[in-house]
Amino acid sequence: MAGDASTVPVVTIDGPSGSGKGTISRLLMERLGWHLLDSGALYRLVALDALRTATDLDDEAALVALVGRMDVDFRLHPRRAEVVTLLDGEDVSMDLRTEDCAAAASRVAALQGVRAALLDMQRGFRRPPGLVADGRDMGTTVFPDATVKIFLDASAQERAQRRHKQLREKGISASLPALVAEIEARDDRDRNRAASPLVPAADAYRLDSTRMSIDEVLEQAVSLLGTKGLMHGPK
């Protein structure tokens, strides 16, 4: 690795899905002009690769070998303001969002061997001028020495409503009570699993976005980064 990566600043944004961390991470990355690590996408990529190659989702050794072969890249889309995910050079962004892939990702993410195999890959994203890392264990396990750690949360009801709205916008109908139940079950699994459970780092700044707009969350995050000398100028 060129230079000393440990001197490159990192901002970690951890929290459950639906807390707004993906949106905030992308906005911060653009504001700072830094790199972005969407670690959830890595677990989804392992899952997608496993589904495509008919690898057994319980075969930890085979999944670890698959991680070693994966060629992953994230690029800013040249026209749309979004990040695209490439697996072996192919844009798989849409495939990663399917429910099948999410369900498989949550299974592979519970395997300690898979988490360990992804550790170096995640740390490899730490490159100048800086990194915004989005996930569940960025501040606790992957970048414990991060410059700023944010833990973004929201009530299960609010996160279900956000998901409901997203699905409606895509023309997909879903029952709100079923979404709340699904989110609560996933929270329970994520917060209570043995390998890297979803918990705020002791030194994380905790933000509850339940009654906040994205702009308000962004403003708080930017002002926090400002106090650490990471923002230059008012914008």
Ligand code: DC
């Ligand atoms: O954030 P997401 O929905 O794309 O994450 C996909 C899965 O990966 C989800 O089950 C949580 C898990 N995950 C994890 O265990 N650790 C991370 N750092 C990021 C995601």
